[in-house]
Amino acid sequence: MASNPFVVSWWPLALADPALFHVSIQTASLDEERRAQRGFPISELLMADSVSLIRKKIGSTSLAIRDETLNSVVTLAAIEHGKGNIDASRAHIDGAKRIVGIRGGLDQVKQASPLTARMIAWVSLLVTGSPQYAIQDDNGIGDGVSPTLQWLLSSSLLETPDPVAQALHLEPAIADVLTRLRGIFHQPGASVALGTELHDLTCFVVHKLLLIPPYTDSPHSECLRCAMVLYMLIIHGTTYYTHTELANNIIQQLKGHLQSLAGRIGNLLFDSLQLWVLSVAIVSATDPTELQWLILAAKIAANAMGLQTWGDVVIHLKRILWLESERAEVFRLQWDGILT
Numbered sequence: 001m002a003s004n005p006f007v008v009s010w011w012p013l014a015l016a017d018p019a020l021f022h023v024s025i026q027t028a029s030l031d032e033e034r035r036a037q038r039g040f041p042i043s044e045l046l047m048a049d050s051v052s053l054i055r056k057k058i059g060s061t062s063l064a065i066r067d068e069t070l071n072s073v074v075t076l077a078a079i080e081h082g083k084g085n086i087d088a089s090r091a092h093i094d095g096a097k098r099i100v101g102i103r104g105g106l107d108q109v110k111q112a113s114p115l116t117a118r119m120i121a122w123v124s125l126l127v128t129g130s131p132q133y134a135i136q137d138d139n140g141i142g143d144g145v146s147p148t149l150q151w152l153l154s155s156s157l158l159e160t161p162d163p164v165a166q167a168l169h170l171e172p173a174i175a176d177v178l179t180r181l182r183g184i185f186h187q188p189g190a191s192v193a194l195g196t197e198l199h200d201l202t203c204f205v206v207h208k209l210l211l212i213p214p215y216t217d218s219p220h221s222e223c224l225r226c227a228m229v230l231y232m233l234i235i236h237g238t239t240y241y242t243h244t245e246l247a248n249n250i251i252q253q254l255k256g257h258l259q260s261l262a263g264r265i266g267n268l269l270f271d272s273l274q275l276w277v278l279s280v281a282i283v284s285a286t287d288p289t290e291l292q293w294l295i296l297a298a299k300i301a302a303n304a305m306g307l308q309t310w311g312d313v314v315i316h317l318k319r320i321l322w323l324e325s326e327r328a329e330v331f332r333l334q335w336d337g338i339l340t
Helices: 005-017 019-034 041-058 067-082 088-101 106-111 114-127 149-159 162-167 172-185 192-193 197-211 219-236 244-255 268-284 288-305 312-321 328-339
Strands: none
Touching: 005 019, 005 067, 005 088, 005 114, 041 067, 041 219, 067 114, 067 192, 067 268, 088 106, 106 219, 106 312, 114 197, 114 244, 149 172, 149 197, 162 172, 162 197, 172 192, 172 197, 172 219, 172 288, 192 268, 192 328, 219 244, 219 268, 244 268, 268 288, 268 312, 312 328
């Protein structure tokens, strides 16, 4: 309980701020109404009060730039997005970006409230489908989403070429990310060591990968770029807001490059890469048609490689990138169904 950021930082702010309290309650109401599928009557009532309270804050020079205001605006963006009001959601995100600019950038916001900076970057990414903030460099210099301590320390891993990244002939930027993540995730007790840092690592890595232009001349690097985004979302889980829409968009990008991997059956590392990419896409997919297509591709690959059990599969997955955590069970369940 003491490590829950909502208990430690969010609710004390919400209980003291009417606007933030309203949008927080509205979020819970929206979730219930979406499940009931009977419209959003309660949420709409709360929305009128929320917008009125936020407008009063925005009208005040001092209140407009406070953490509570930023949290309220970003939460309102998530609510509007959840109701399908994309233009309204985007307007709130743009408003939050202006406030962040007035405050001197995302790093300045983080100095005052790490939770607020985290919320702004993450929710803005999820509701727009693309990074809305830059990232700091790999040394933590500049303004934007910042790397974690483990990422900073992983720079030493780059001194010796990673054998997997090297053998796959990846684009340098993708090889860099893979090498660092392999070093972080493959150390003993990595899941425990990451702890609450996992969200910040995910936020930084996803932003970093999505800010890299697509690789049209290196389809396997592009596959890995997309799949690493999906893998980070999987091990992160749903925090603050669903990432389903972003994941589905990434899967669409990924599918266009999968054929390049299918043509390399017989090369051990490319076999492993194909299985890893397909596994990540299958676990991420929510559209039944997409899932059926991916499962068929996985069955064809598994048959070509002579794989019969989950034990056969996981050897390949661990060869590329793997974090031992409770989320690993999702992969096993999917493959049990594929191999049956």
